[in-house]
Amino acid sequence: MSSRALEIAWFSAxxxxxxxxxxxxxxxxxxxxxxxxTIAQTADKLGYDNLLLPSGYQLGIDGVAFASGIAPLLKQIKLLLAIRCGEFWPPQIARQVATLDQMLGGRLTINIISSDLPGESLAAGPRYDRTVEVMNILKTLLNGLPLDHQGEFYKLKLDPPRIRTVSGLCPPLYFGGLSTEAREAAAKAADVYLMWPDTLDGVAGIIKDLRERAANHGRTLRFGYRVHVVVRETEAEARTAADRLLSRLDPETGAAIRAKSLDSQSYGVRRQAELRDAASQQDGYIEDNLWTGIGRARSGCGAAIVGDPDQVLAKLKAYHSLGLEAFILSGYPHAAECDLFGRHVLPALRRWQAAG
Incomplete structure (x- = not known):
């Protein structure tokens, strides 16, 4: 193993x-x-490093409120809180982030989402420009520095909030997106660039491009990977479990689910569709142990690593060797698959990590 860091995170639905x-x-x-x-405490007990708290305007419960409620119940796991830029005033979220970080004992990380204000739509270029402004404002305030920001979207002159994070610094900012505008936003201001499932060659190409873009701005990036997993004691059992997930899905329902998503036309979603189209029509595998069937029933992250513990471990090692450090995993149902991965693969990953 290389000396590169390794972060294993789970997903809270x-x-x-x-x-x-x-x-x-x-x-x-x-x-x-x-x-x-239940999902959060399962991941915490099993020793995962981080837990993604996703955010969607139309669905589910609020991430900031959930993070506040769950923080005192967690022992060691970090939280990766998704923040939708179009829904927050940056000075407000800076104060919320500092508060949550204190509640977690310094274990907060941030997933920046370049969202619109609900009910409005901003073209991609300006929307990502606004996202860069938000990231720069958060970094300035949460690093304890006075802010004099005169941008296109925000004109602010402020002292930093009195409340600080435990470290006194802005938590790491995770950010993803495949479009040119998204890649440039990541290169300018993010700390960890997140990508959805792709082939090994595809991942290598994305990492190469983002490293070059970041270097053009005098910066470096870390890299993360959001993917589902289906792990069982044998490969045959894992494939059977994957097929079972789709056993009650008809094509019309799947198409309706994908079309309904707010990001159904994004570059990232289109890439997931390309992988599905290029995969074996017989079983949906685009390369060894990478199954695209998940994307038939959801928008966004649309593939899973499927196999026995050794195969899943080997796949993660292969991605890590390309430069990926942070893995945000999920599986269905989330608590059950969290337990399976935590028992069958996570201990071997920790031994491999320690050996490095």
């Missing part, structure tokens, strides 16, 4: 994204404080 059968909502798995608390 705040956005109603939890199923036993994809496309078939189950009231017992819908987003609620109790259900998402």
């Amino acid at each position: 705040l956005c109603d994204d939890d199923f036993e059968f994809l496309g078939q909502p189950d009231p017992s798995l819908q987003s609620s404080f109790d259900h998402c608390r």
Whole structure:
């Protein structure tokens, strides 16, 4: 193993994204404080490093409110709080972030989402320009510096908030997007560039491009990967479990789910569709152990690493060797798959990590 860092995170289904059968909502798995608390505490107990708290305007429960409620119940895990830029005033969210970080004992990280204000639509270029402004404002205020920001979207002259993070610094900012505008935004202001599933060659190409873009701005980036997992004791059992997820999905329902999403026309979503189209029509695998079937029933992150523990471990190692450091994993149902990965793969990852 290289000396590069390794972060293993899980996903808390705040956005109603939890199923036993994809496309078939189950009231017992819908987003609620109790259900998402179970996922969070399972990941915490099993030793995951971080937990993504996603955000969707139309679905589920609020991430900031959930983070506040769950913080005192967690022992060691960090929280990766998604912040939708179009829905917050930057000085306000800076104060909220500092407060949450104190509640977590310094274990807060931030996932920046370049969203619109609900009910409005801003073209991609200006929207990502606004996102860069938000990231720069947050970094200035949360690093304890006075702010004199005269941008296109925000004109602010402020002292930093009195309340500070535990470290006194802005938590790491995770950010993703495949368009040229998104890549440039990441290169200018993000700390960790997140990508959705892709082939090994595809991941290598994205990392190369983002490293070059960041260097043009005198910066460096870390890299993360958001992907589902289906791990069982044997490959045959894992493939059977993956097929079962789609066993009650009809094509019309799947198409309607994908079309309904707010990001259904984004570059990232189109890339997930390209992978599905290029995959084997017989079983949906685009390369060894990377299954695109998930994307038939959801927009966004649309593929899963499927296999036995050794195969899943080997796939993660292969991605890590390309430069990926942060893995944000999920599986259906989320609490059950969190437990399976935590028992079958996570201990081996920790031993490999320690050996490096």
